[in-house]
Amino acid sequence: MSTQQKITTLREELRQHNYNYYVLNQPVISDYEFDMKLKELQALEEQHPEFHDPTSPTLRVGGMVTKNFETVTHDERMYSLDNSYSKEDLMDWEKRIQRILGDVEVQFTCELKYDGASISLTYEEGQLVRAVTRGDGFQGDDVTTNVKTIRSVPLQLQGDYAPKFDIRGEIVLPFEGFAKMNAERVENGEEPYMNPRNTAAGSLKLQDSALVAQRPLECLLYSIVGKDLNITTQFEMLEKAREWGFKVPAIAKLCNTTDEVLQFVEYWEIQRHELPYETDGVVVKVNSLRYQDELGYTAKSPRWALAYKFKAEQVSTVLNEITYQVGRTGAITPVANLQPVLLAGTTVKRASLHNADQIAKLDVREGDTVFVEKGGEIIPKIMGVDFTKRPGNSQPTQYITKCPECGTTLERKEGEAQHFCPNDTGCPPQITGRIQHFISRKAMDIEGLGSETVELLFKEGLIANYADLYTLTKEQVMPLERMAEKSAENLVNGVTASKQIPFERVLFGLGIRYVGETVAKKLARAYKHIDALMTASEEELVAVDEIGERIAQSVVEFFAQDENLQIVDRLKSYGLQFSLSEAQLENQTDTLKGQTFVVSGVFETISRNELKKLIEDNGGKVASSVSSKTSYLVAGANMGPSKRTKAEGLGVPIISETEFFGMV
Missing domain, CATH: 3.30.470.30 (DNA ligase/mRNA capping enzyme)
Incomplete structure (x- = not known):
């Protein structure tokens, strides 16, 4: 047997033994025998690098060092589950x-x-x-x-x-x-x-x-x-x-x-x-x-x-103090600071109390013994109070009326679950929170700039909003704590590089309330340029796929504020992307504007997702079910009979993929 044949045979043997042991749980040789074969293969591979194989079992032992893990875009998105x-x-x-x-x-x-x-x-x-x-x-x-x-x-x-x-x-x-x-x-x-x-x-x-x-x-x-x-x-x-x-x-x-x-x-x-x-x-x-x-x-x-989640593990502990956090949108979140307790493998010290209604509903008070569990086994939450252990001098919780950070009187709009601090331009956590959102990975993804550095830049008076980031110089940043010359250089270069981030991510980074990643993409695709979006009315916005009244109202309110308009103008002058790229625009038309399509079945020349994107790229709207508002049902092979029946009953035209291509 040649050396190459010996190496190939050992690899095949070890792969099979590996599969038997780790996948089937049915080993047929001892650990010692496996290790001896592996060492023999390692020795042969070292002597004969010309027979390298990227799938060799010897790679299982590791040894390579990775300093930085490269970010890779998934070919198909990995969704979370409801x-x-x-x-x-x-x-x-x-x-x-x-x-x-x-x-x-x-x-x-x-x-x-x-x-x-x-x-x-x-x-x-x-x-x-x-x-x-x-x-x-x-x-x-x-x-x-x-x-x-x-x-x-x-x-x-x-x-x-x-x-x-x-x-x-x-x-x-x-x-x-x-x-x-x-x-x-x-x-x-x-x-x-x-x-x-x-x-x-x-x-x-x-x-x-x-x-x-x-x-x-x-x-x-x-x-x-x-x-x-x-x-x-x-x-x-x-x-x-x-x-x-x-x-x-x-x-x-x-x-x-x-x-x-x-x-x-x-x-x-x-x-x-x-x-x-x-x-x-x-x-x-x-x-x-x-x-x-x-x-x-x-x-x-x-x-x-x-x-379908199993019932969460529950423990009891003492609530020492209720404090209040201010988010980037001004939302106030009450936090229960707990006597540390072990829960589902982690030590829990804090739990969210959500809002004033939740505190009143549970009658939660400082000094209470409370029942804590992990919601979805991730976020700790208080489920109730052990009233048998309530101290005799206990007093009902009085929800705060003023912002704990800036002292502004809190507001609570009708239908809203939380209280808000309206001082969005002068409340420190709101200012730094908006900047931290702007630089986040899903938005501008500014390398060399993290949350702590944002806090430091704000504290030192170097930035008051995210537009100020684009005026920072290396000389301004270097004197900051824990900031060497190379770090300062990386920060400034990272800010400059972010000017190439595409429009939809810039729009998400602006931090408009209720405008998440998906909504930002929808709005960017629908309006193509920030100027068109800034002048859109609530009625026009609601006509965009998946944009409801609450989102529409929030967008209009955001662009009605002079300070926001000034910041956008500054960002434009610094060279940020506020319109779809030429490549994106090439694939965008208004051919199907005002029309709603339902896509069903399997198609010969295009996937369902590609067909849906084609509809949206041409200004159309994609719905999941047939209704009186449906303009066309695009039917592929093996389409569900109920959709066809409903479309026929409502008089909705049923077209093939070929007929659809004729429309665009």
Whole structure:
């Protein structure tokens, strides 16, 4: 046997043993035998670098150091899930599905929701080429080197895998491995880690991949995205992923009714404590991928999936003090400062009390013993008061009437949940909050400038609004605390570089109330230039897809303020992008303005998402269900019969993709 053949044989053997141990949990050789084969392969590869293979099992041991993790844009956005906590939530969700799909039988796939760090793995021709964290859903960090050390992540696939796809899942740290890690830390005199989830997430950002390789991380997969996958259901997707070599929990179940879904939830709410991983609920998905495609997405979540959360862990502790925070929009948030208590693996010291109504409803007072749980097992919240332990001298909480930061009398508009400080131009947390929002990653993403530096620049009188950032010089910044010459240079260069950020992100960065990322994109696409948006009326704004009265009113109010107009004028003069680029404008027309389309079925020459974008790029509006306001139903193959029936009943024209292309 030649050296090359020996290397190839060892690689194939080790891949199979790795799969047997980490995916199937059925090892056929001892750890010692595996290690001996791995060392033999390492020695051969070192002697013969000409036979390098990026998928070799020797890469699992790590050793590469990553100083900076590159930011990568996801080919397909990683959405978050809507949460459900009751049977009523689940039934309401099913009704919403039926309203869109019509009277069809819908199956559901139920999977456990593992509590780890979300990851997206990209495979091309069966090889792992990239691993990216979820990040903000649009872009994340490239952590490929670290993920390659995780034994349950296949570097080379098996079977009839698709040529290119992304597969999503969770990087988790099993309880047993977590306990061993902590035992070693305690023995070495170090502080133990608080919980498996945060430890798993932190592991992905370690600079030395050899350290990651020492941690017993696992990767559990649940979703494939890509073209030409030849998969028709979610359940089939899970089976295919297993066949290709991925670790996919076999717990998933196909359910025909919401009652069966609830039985699955009730069973695993108890049995989950026997599992080797942290779980916090059940993810319920419409099984048919065609129906998933038809249901589509809201601005934040897929309509075809829901996270049914298990009952949160609850503890009691003493509320020492209620303080009040001022947000960038002036909203006042009361905060409960608690006697520190361990809850779901983390030490909780603070919890949100939301607003004055919540305080009054629960009759929460300083000195009370309160029940705390994690809402969605993430944000701590107070659920109630143990009145049997209330001190005898207790006094009802009097909600503040003046801003704790600037002393301005608070306001509360009709229909609003929170009190607000109206002093938006003179209240320090509002000023710095707006600037911090402006420089954030999803907005201007200014390198070299963080929240603490913003606070420092404001405190030193160098900036009073985000337009002032563009007048900063290196000489002004250098004298600041912890600011060396190179740091000052990076900050000024980062501000200059942000002038190339596209219009929709600049618009989001302005911090107009209720204008999030998605709304900013809609407005930028609809108005194309800031000048047109600044003069738009509420009635005109409401006509834009997904823009309601509250958003429209907020936009009009923002541009009615002289200070905001002056800041925008200054930003224009500094060279920021306040219109769509020429490339974006080339694809934009008003051909379909005033027309609403519903898209249904599978198309031959274009994907559903591409077709929807084409409608919006040409000024049209896309709706999810047929109504009397629908202008056209664009019908593809396998379209839901209910949509056709409803369109015919309302006299809505039904057109093919070819006929649609003729319109644009």
